[in-house]
Amino acid sequence: MNTGLKITAFAAAVAATFGTTYAVGASVDTVGKPVAHTEEHGEKTAKGDPRSRGGDHTPGGLQIAADGYALDLKTPRARAGDRTDLRFRILASDSGRPVTRYAEDHGKELHLIVASRDLTTYRHLHPARAADGTWSTPATLPAAGDYRVFADFRPERAKEKVTLGADLAVTGAYAPAPAPEPSATAKTAGGYEVRLAGALTPGEPGGLTLRVTRRGKPVTDLQPYLGAYGHLVALRSGDLAYLHVHPNGEPGDATTKPGPEVSFTATAPSAGTYRLFLDFRHEGKVRTAAFTVRAGGGEPRHEGTTTGGHGH
Structure with a gap:
């Protein structure tokens, strides 16, 4: 049983004990370790090179803060089936100030991916940014459970793209889904x-x-x-x-x-x-x-x- 399924099974047990709704407390993320955003554009890479930077081979999205930036998710909870305005900021780690200037990638300053831990729900969203650096986008997530939010972006002065991730808890009637087959x-x-x-x-x-x-x-x-x-x-x-x-x-x-x-x-x-x-x-x-x-x-x-x- 993989880690995601173990977490899902545990959550289901908790739900069975305390009622028929699913809820998750505050999320915990690894902070501070540099993350390497892996992105391919069709060019060849050397064997064993996952396109990491600084010798670190950590894949993208596993950390809430990396490469001098942090993901500040303002809406860490949503309810299944309800429209929710997801709100977040990208902060500069050295100053704590919101980033307000980005370089466009494929026509957008930032790509937001939302996926359930069981990988049965997926959303690719393009939020709007306010002048104060707050991003927001509506989203309706169909099922209760643990989700992950990924912000994929490149600040204007940065040489490389950054991918940060944070946990999102979606509450409601919980029904674990089977892992998709190959x-x-x-x-x-x-x-x-x-x-x-x-x-x-x-x-x-x-x-x-x-x-x-x-x-x-x-x-x-x-x-x-x-x-x-x-x-x-x-x-x-x-x-x-x-x-x-x-x-x-x-x-x-x-x-x-x-x-x-x-x-x-x-x-x-x-x-x-x-x-x-x-x-x-x-x-x-x-x-x-x-x-x-x-x-x-x-x-x-x-x-x-x-x-x-x-x-x-």
Whole structure:
């Protein structure tokens, strides 16, 4: 049983003892250890190089403070099924002041990922920033349980991107979900099917290709979304280590076609089970396809699932 499932099982026992609702107290995060944001742009990397900085090989999103910045989550709790305005700030660790100047990445100053610990719920959000540095975005999370919030950004004066993470407790009637099975195919609403080829290899860059079809026909007119034909986020089961990858090529480069295939290069920081979430746009709507793969443990075999709406 992995760490995430142990936590889920414990929470279920607590809920059974004290009632039918699920609630979590204040979250605890590791503070102070530098974090390495792993991000691929299709270029080759040396064997064993997880794109860390300063010799630290810690994957992104595991810490609430790193690289001179801290994530200050103002809404650490929400209720299942209710619309909640998630609010947070990015603080400079040396001064404690909110960061108000960012460099854009794929058309946005900051990308916010929200995922449940059991990896069955996923949201890729783009919050708005107020003049005082407070970010906010509405979100409706369907199920009670433990969630993780990831802020992916690059301050204007920073050379590298930073990914910070904080815990979010979603209260309500708690029903633990089974861990998704390894999968190579995901179906989404609207008749879309996405097939995954390739594998994650611990410590080595590997190719992943996702082929999009609709009702059995290849989709050859994918639309750019945030400057690309697809975005892929990978989360490691258990601790939810964050791996944000980008496709090989981009719209308008004279070589990249708008489907049916979107290819990526990614490096898994370790062996283990990962949940992959592909965002793609077609006919004006962004859709998400989800897969479960094992790095260093064989190819995916079973059918995947859709994550439903994700708040884009």
